[in-house]
Amino acid sequence: MASDDHKGKVQARPGAALKALRAKRGLTLADVSYLTGMNVSTLSKIENGKVALTLEKLLRISDGLSVDLTELISPTAKEGPKIQSATRRSVARAGDGQSIENPKGNSLYLASELLNKRITPIVGEVFAKSIEEYDELMRHAGEEFVYVLEGTLELHLDMYTPVRLEKGDSVYFDSEMGHAYIAIGDEPCRILSICALTDAHLTEAAGMIGGSTHISAVATPTERSANQ
Numbered sequence: 001m002a003s004d005d006h007k008g009k010v011q012a013r014p015g016a017a018l019k020a021l022r023a024k025r026g027l028t029l030a031d032v033s034y035l036t037g038m039n040v041s042t043l044s045k046i047e048n049g050k051v052a053l054t055l056e057k058l059l060r061i062s063d064g065l066s067v068d069l070t071e072l073i074s075p076t077a078k079e080g081p082k083i084q085s086a087t088r089r090s091v092a093r094a095g096d097g098q099s100i101e102n103p104k105g106n107s108l109y110l111a112s113e114l115l116n117k118r119i120t121p122i123v124g125e126v127f128a129k130s131i132e133e134y135d136e137l138m139r140h141a142g143e144e145f146v147y148v149l150e151g152t153l154e155l156h157l158d159m160y161t162p163v164r165l166e167k168g169d170s171v172y173f174d175s176e177m178g179h180a181y182i183a184i185g186d187e188p189c190r191i192l193s194i195c196a197l198t199d200a201h202l203t204e205a206a207g208m209i210g211g212s213t214h215i216s217a218v219a220t221p222t223e224r225s226a227n228q
């Protein structure tokens with residue numbers, strides 16, 4: 001029987017993981033820019049820890065490089081049994097997980113040692129106090145469930161008027177809609193966010209997992225600009 005190890009909170013280093021992955025595959029920043037649609041300047045800042053990372057950016061890198069999100073936030077993660085076997089288990093003690101911090105809020109990724117998960121559970125601390133703090137709304141593939149653990153959350157969606165959620169309230173939405181989290185009041189705002197991929201995205205991901213994960217360097221990469 002496997003033992004339950006208590007590892008605690010660990011500061012994730014997705015920039016370093018990206019740089020190592022890029023070097024392993026012989027890719028330039030321009031190659032990664034072509035594959036992800038993110039500009040070279042942003043990617044360079046990510047690798048050097050000079051830009052705040054959101055789930056949206058992590059997913060764009062994950063999709064573009066055909067690499068599991070977990071490998072970016074927990075480079076030591078090990079491949080578990082195939083997802084069809086339904087035998088995996090991950091126990092997280094209070095505070096355990098891979099942490100990513102940015103000015104708008106901190107994210108603690110749970111079960112980060114498991115690859116190829118159908119859902120991504122995140123405990124978040126929301127710091128943003130105004131929608132003006134967002135240069136652009138977040139958006140990414142899949143669906144999202146948010147449960148307010150503490151405080152008051154104001155959820156902005158580009159297709160709906162803002163809604164305020166108190167402790168114990170929850171919301172489920174398509175995360176391809178632009179969205180933003182705002183903390184209301186002086187009390188801390190903490191949420192549980194569960195991100196799930198759509199069936200179409202799962203099929204695409206399964207194809208990536210089943211095939212080769214090696215990406216050859218693009219001979220003539222074309223940089224596509226993207227908002228930071």
